[in-house]
Amino acid sequence: MTDQVLEHDLEEPNTFTQEMVGWQPWLPPMLEADLTERHWEALIDKGRSKMSYFMLLARDPDILEYRTRTDKDIFYNPDSGMPxxxxxxxxxxxxxxxxxxxxxxxxxxxxxxxxxxxxxxxxxxxxxxxxxxxxxxxxxxxxxxxxxxxxxxxxxxxxxxxxxxxxxxxxxxxxxxxxxxxxxxxxxxxxxxxxxxxxxx
Missing domain, CATH: 1.20.1290.10 (AhpD-like)
Structure with missing residues (x-):
């Protein structure tokens, strides 16, 4: 893990909204060029390589995979139970x-x-x-x-x-x-x- 802390000169929203907002990490996310096969497996969805949050979590691919599979099972498995x-x-x-x-x-x-x-x-x-x-x-x-x-x-x-x-x-x-x-x-x-x-x- 890097010890570099990123600085951001970006405006932060101050109200809750259904509009699209962004997010920036304090630590550098991984670069797509540095992803190994294990990182791609952990991301689950290749499109997440474009998102800073998942690319930061990809620094620990095992934890990222556990987190993502848990998330998907909770929200994308509506065969029964809660809509x-x-x-x-x-x-x-x-x-x-x-x-x-x-x-x-x-x-x-x-x-x-x-x-x-x-x-x-x-x-x-x-x-x-x-x-x-x-x-x-x-x-x-x-x-x-x-x-x-x-x-x-x-x-x-x-x-x-x-x-x-x-x-x-x-x-x-x-x-x-x-x-x-x-x-x-x-x-x-x-x-x-x-x-x-x-x-x-």
């Missing part, structure tokens, strides 16, 4: 609570894409996790707050609230996975670099 829109909404709510503008923008867009509920998703970004939307999305937001707080306050009552709005055991597990993964991912991204107003990632 994709709600997995994305859970990630957006967690990111909103944790103050990660970049992650919130990405997953709010996905939540809107899959639910067609732009205004409701935007209200989460505008008003924060105290916003009330409907019983089901409110239960997801409340679970996100409880799981992501320090210390966590997630309890049986949150499980029962999710069950009361029609979620079965698999859907509840999916909510917990999506929230927990992004509670960790937000902290990682926030510590590794700033969100920027441009679209470079």
């Amino acid at each position: 994709r829109a709600e997995r994305e909404f859970a990630a957006a709510a967690t990111s909103r609570l944790n103050g990660c503008i970049f992650c919130a923008s990405v997953h709010a867009r996905f939540a809107t894409q899959h639910s067609k509920r732009f205004d409701e998703v935007q209200s989460l970004l505008d008003k924060g996790v105290t916003v009330r939307i409907d019983e089901r999305w409110d239960a997801i937001t409340d679970a996100a707050v409880a799981l992501s707080s320090t210390p966590p306050t997630f309890a049986e009552a949150h499980v029962e609230a999710l069950r009361a709005v029609g979620m079965d055991d698999q859907a509840i597990a999916d909510a917990i996975y999506a929230i927990s993964f992004f509670n960790w991912a937000n902290r990682l991204m926030l510590s590794l670099g700033p969100t920027t107003v441009n679209e470079q990632r």
